[in-house]
Amino acid sequence: MTRVAQGNAVAFEMLVRRHMRRALAIAQGITGSGGDADEIAQEAFMRVWQHAGRWDAGRARFTTWLHRIVVNLSLDRRRRPALVPLEGAEELPEEGELPPEAIARRQERLAVAAAMTGIPDRQRAAVTLFYFEDFSGREAAGIMGISTGAFEQLLARARRAIKAALADKITRG
Amino acid sequence: MTDEDLDRLLRHATPVIGADRIERVSRAVLLRQARLETAAASWFTWLTARASAAYCALFVLGCVVNVALHQGAAARPDLLAAVTLPSGWGG
Numbered sequence: 001m002t003r004v005a006q007g008n009a010v011a012f013e014m015l016v017r018r019h020m021r022r023a024l025a026i027a028q029g030i031t032g033s034g035g036d037a038d039e040i041a042q043e044a045f046m047r048v049w050q051h052a053g054r055w056d057a058g059r060a061r062f063t064t065w066l067h068r069i070v071v072n073l074s075l076d077r078r079r080r081p082a083l084v085p086l087e088g089a090e091e092l093p094e095e096g097e098l099p100p101e102a103i104a105r106r107q108e109r110l111a112v113a114a115a116m117t118g119i120p121d122r123q124r125a126a127v128t129l130f131y132f133e134d135f136s137g138r139e140a141a142g143i144m145g146i147s148t149g150a151f152e153q154l155l156a157r158a159r160r161a162i163k164a165a166l167a168d169k170i171t172r173g
Numbered sequence: 174m175t176d177e178d179l180d181r182l183l184r185h186a187t188p189v190i191g192a193d194r195i196e197r198v199s200r201a202v203l204l205r206q207a208r209l210e211t212a213a214a215s216w217f218t219w220l221t222a223r224a225s226a227a228y229c230a231l232f233v234l235g236c237v238v239n240v241a242l243h244q245g246a247a248a249r250p251d252l253l254a255a256v257t258l259p260s261g262w263g264g
Contacts, residue, residue, distance in 0.1 A: 009207075009210070012203075012206060016199050016203060017199050025187065025190050029187075038201075041198050042201055042202050042205065046205055049209070050209075105185060108182055108185060108186065109186045109188075112182055113186065127183060131186065132187040132188065133187070159179060159183075163179050166174060166179070166182070167174055
């Protein structure tokens with residue numbers, strides 16, 4: 001990261017390739033749109049390149065800084081009126097080409113995605129970081145810029161809302 | 174649905190991000206970064222060229238003024254003699 005701050009393009013390329021998957025996954029988990037996630041990830045890395053000198057190793061890890069940029073851009077994007085349905089964001093082949101377990105997992109993923117469309121944006125961000133990307137509560141709280149206690153409350157509310165939505169879907173069949 | 178069921182569902186609901194998509198977006202970022210660098214470099218070149226042109230123009234102007242002063246002094250030495258320079262300025 002120090003070399004990136006000095007304008008080293010090769011170091012920047014390594015950084016982009018190393019962290020792109022997670023940046024895309026976080027953005028997609030929050031926005032629910034593959035297209036928006038692509039744009040957000042691009043914008044986040046361009047900000048890293050342009051403002052690398054501002055990063056302070058003593059204050060936060062690079063990944064925390066990068067993921068915070070991604071989360072903030074994603075939340076900003078969600079404030080726009082247009083919302084692409086989550087189902088459209090999946091990148092999987094047709095069900096006929098998949099084994100039964102993969103189809104079941106895909107359906108579960110879609111059910112969770114549908115349940116998540118109804119919860120507030122910050123709760124989506126909490127679920128994305130903690131469950132989808134496997135950050136610890138402390139790391140996720142750091143990325144969102146809130147205390148660990150506040151993050152746990154946010155996550156608990158998200159879990160309750162998703163559970164209710166999934167139960168409702170099961171009841172309706 | 175138990176809490177464990179919900180945890181399991183959420184843990185397996187991670188969006189699928191394909192390798193080709195990672196590559197495509199990475200390339201797009203690197204292209205934007207390269208364009209940004211090119212734009213910055215061309216701006217610097219533009220500024221350097223303008224600064225060089227301004228320096229040359231001032232140099233030529235200085236030469237013209239210098240020659241004119243010498244020619245004027247040769248043609249009208251009486252005017253030059255009338256000018257009182259402070260001590261230490263020569264003349």
